[in-house]
Amino acid sequence: MTERRTLLRAALLAPWLLPAVARGAACAGRRVRGAGWADALRRDLDAMADELTRTLRPWAVPDKVFVPEAYGLRTGELATPAIRRAVDACAAAGGGIVRLAQGDYVSGTIDLRSGVMLEVAEGARLLASTDLKDYPERRARRPTVQDSNMGMNQSLIFAEGCTRVGVRGKGLIDGRGTPDNFPGQETTGATPGRPFLIRMLDCSQVVIADIRLKDSPCWMQNYLNCDNLIVDGIHVENQANHNNDGIDIDGCRRVIVRNCFISAEDDALCFKGASQRPIDQVLVEHCRLYSTCNALKFGTDSQGDFRNVLVRHVEVGGPAADMRAMKRRKADGGISWETVDGATVERVLVHDAHIVRAESPLFLRLGDRGRVRPEQARPQPGRLRRIVFDRITGSDNGRRGSFFTGVPGHAIEDVLLRDVDLPMTATTEPAIRQQDIPEAPAGYPDPHMFSPVMPAYGLWTRHVRRLTLQRVRFTTTAPDPRPMLLAGPDADSPCTP
Structure with missing residues (x-):
């Protein structure tokens, strides 16, 4: 040649x-x-x-740990209510860790609060519910072009206006976002019926570390107007559906993205x-x-x-x-x-x-x-x-x-x-x-x-x-x-x- x-x-x-x-x-x-x-x-x-x-x-x-099992989680049930109660208790106590540590947790929308670190421990999995009814809309208090263009207000993990918040752990968060579970067309506009996996708006001191993220129905992560954002050591495979971005950072200041592997059907970083x-x-x-x-x-x-x-x-x-x-x-x-x-x-x-x-x-x-x-x-x-x-x-x-x-x-x-x-x-x-x-x-x-x-x-x-x-x-x-x-x-x- x-x-x-x-x-x-x-x-x-x-x-x-x-x-x-x-x-x-x-x-x-x-x-x-x-x-x-x-x-x-x-x-x-x-x-x-x-x-x-x-x-x-x-x-x-803080080293205080809150587990869904202590807040009413029962085997075979949707974990969303118990995880939410653990988050509320953690925030009320001044912050700490909400830990998922025992197998699989099937959940819809989890609203994080200030001072809460959601941790998926090694060997555990947070599995997104495949029922769209488990993702109530979370409309941004401050409208942006993303809202008027994408019309996307659903996500598995959501935080708005929080200080000191994050997701970490050696476990897996699986969006189970295949077209069979979340059908939709490839688009440059709205993506109805396909939630994001993580969405954080107007937050500060955000940490996303070590976690494995897989197969969101739409974008994997969206951090919008956040200050002091660290994304470190995460492994992302978003190859299940259309508009499968790996990570989207929008209008943020003081940002570090390091040691990450991202494979995405749509834009990676x-x-x-x-x-x-x-x-x-x-x-x-x-x-x-x-x-x-x-x-x-x-x-x-x-x-x-x-x-x-x-x-x-x-x-x-x-x-x-x-x-x-x-x-x-x-x-x-x-x-x-x-x-x-x-x-x-x-x-x-x-x-x-x-x-x-x-x-x-x-x-x-x-x-x-x-x-x-x-x-x-x-x-x-x-x-x-x-x-x-x-x-x-x-x-x-x-x-x-x-x-x-x-x-x-x-x-x-x-x-x-x-x-x-x-x-x-x-x-x-x-x-x-x-x-x-x-x-x-x-x-x-x-x-x-x-x-x-x-x-x-x-x-x-x-x-x-x-x-x-x-x-x-x-x-x-x-x-x-x-x-x-x-x-x-x-x-x-x-x-x-």
Whole structure:
């Protein structure tokens, strides 16, 4: 098998590296602006990560233990009433542990309270009831875009306005969310009749640790407008139904996600802005994130800003052949940063990431959908800027290619790719011509939005300003008629200083 290799070294790009460029010349012969801002950003985010690691610790759980068996649980009965009584007693006592420790507990909605740590001990299982009547609606006191768009108000574990709350343990929470139990269509809107497994709104000091989570009827976890959130050491397999996200973090501040394994039918680790609150100060490290949609993502709901985010030492992409998968295919996107509803996305750094089995390893999209609550005015397009991909490797990726695109009048700004080595699958099929790619400003943003074969096998850009490449290489498994790099209209030619 032959291998096509083209290497961008620390020198100006020569014109022959950019065949068929529609607009924008190669860097040779003109002054190139550097990306010194990226080194300052790295220092700032390293300092942020150190501060989060030092100060964001799990809250001290009182050693008082409450078990459902002491509150009326009988063998063979639905455990919900006894678990609720244990939670109430725990909260009334000033907090502690509600422990599920003896086999299986079948339950509907459990409302957590401040000071309560729900613990599923090793060998125990919390099994979601398969009767939708056991999930009474919990409507958010503070309406958000998620409520107006998804209309989802049911969950197995729910908390709102709590301080010091969490779920932990070496046991299993199984949502039993198959289509037979919870039927529904794949959708980008409402998901009626399919509860979330965990939903926490407007909470602070939230800890989710060590637990195994399996097969939610819909999203696995949703943390919306929470402060001081720790997700550590969890194992998630959400491969049973449509819209099976792994974890959704929406409008939260001071967040650590570390040591996690997530395999999801839909987005694996997804940040959102439907809360219309900013996401700020986020550290993601030492995680393995797999999805047949987007492995690591901000969007599509992007009403609140997303900034000061450091992702390091991760593997992202599609599920391997030996993993459970509802849909056996590559990830649509490896890392996808999207803003289409007015948010500013900035100061985001990913380094030491390995991208596997992704059709588009890297995807940036600045659009103009403008989705907000019905009573709110449509916002102007947001901004997508100061984005760094540093020390990115990959294997077994697809043929589509990575691409970055804004819309006319609103360009992505200040993007650095440094020490990137991404192999791609070659194709002999015709690629879409860049002049045929619609602007689609209000289109749903996903890497498959334009074509299965994009104009460049490595990276295509449009409406991007100040894109810098340093030691960047895309390779193909065989000869590919497409160029490695292609800069479309209103895009600076990618350059190395």
